[in-house]
Amino acid sequence: MEPLPKYWIAARKGSQTAWGWSSRSLDDARAVGYDRLARLLAAVHDGTIRGSYGWAPPRELTLHEERDDAGVLIGVVSRNRYGADVLNTDHFLIADVDVRQTVAQHGRRLLRRAFGRPEESTNSPKTLALRQIGEFASAHPSVGVRVYETFGGFRAILTGTGLPPDSLGAATLFDELATDQVYARLCRKYQTCRARLTPKPWRAGLRASAPAWPPADPDAEGQWGSWLRDYQAASAPYATCRLVEVVGPPPRPSEQRLIALHDRVTRVAEKSLPLA
Numbered sequence: 001m002e003p004l005p006k007y008w009i010a011a012r013k014g015s016q017t018a019w020g021w022s023s024r025s026l027d028d029a030r031a032v033g034y035d036r037l038a039r040l041l042a043a044v045h046d047g048t049i050r051g052s053y054g055w056a057p058p059r060e061l062t063l064h065e066e067r068d069d070a071g072v073l074i075g076v077v078s079r080n081r082y083g084a085d086v087l088n089t090d091h092f093l094i095a096d097v098d099v100r101q102t103v104a105q106h107g108r109r110l111l112r113r114a115f116g117r118p119e120e121s122t123n124s125p126k127t128l129a130l131r132q133i134g135e136f137a138s139a140h141p142s143v144g145v146r147v148y149e150t151f152g153g154f155r156a157i158l159t160g161t162g163l164p165p166d167s168l169g170a171a172t173l174f175d176e177l178a179t180d181q182v183y184a185r186l187c188r189k190y191q192t193c194r195a196r197l198t199p200k201p202w203r204a205g206l207r208a209s210a211p212a213w214p215p216a217d218p219d220a221e222g223q224w225g226s227w228l229r230d231y232q233a234a235s236a237p238y239a240t241c242r243l244v245e246v247v248g249p250p251p252r253p254s255e256q257r258l259i260a261l262h263d264r265v266t267r268v269a270e271k272s273l274p275l276a
Contacts, residue, residue, distance in 0.1 A: 004062045240267065
């Protein structure tokens, strides 16, 4: 996978703004920004603004790059627009299982068996979602499936598929798992899967929104530092997900390296913590 750009700069004219980026220099980022701004202004003039001035990578600060034993980049931890740490990778698939979509697909059918466990006497949305994940695991015995409970549903890490996140094969697996459709589109757009590693700020009781990034001046940079301290303190009593089940073949060593990072930062081992 490619690293996230280090340099970002906003090109502006009137009310229109286009961001430029580069992994090499601010000058390169500025050139990209003004090229995109010119295309944006032309699109506005022609009435064809939506999607007509170019793809852009996530505008996020890189916190950590994870590499395999050969030095190949296999994952990037970045800070997203609302301040949470996020794992980006194309090394395995990550499915964000949409509980509401699962209910719509399965209706009122009872969960009889999830990963070989006895039937539960409940029709809860999470129960139906677990059934779908269990059926998926049974149908794909060559795929390693790690299932995590999240605040709003489930996350499934799929190892050993060899599928790029933007491939038709990945889209098929996502569909079988009733993966959140917005999430699946983002996987195709950015050619990576993403997993939030730290709590959403508002779930941890933090009312203030994260400042815009990158900060425009030293004062804005100071605001970021203050907000981040508040966020880290508010997040301390929470975990992000809880391991539910592991089935299928074990992950490769490089996949296990990313899983270890994911489990450590999401605080999977701290089972008594509430999810946020």
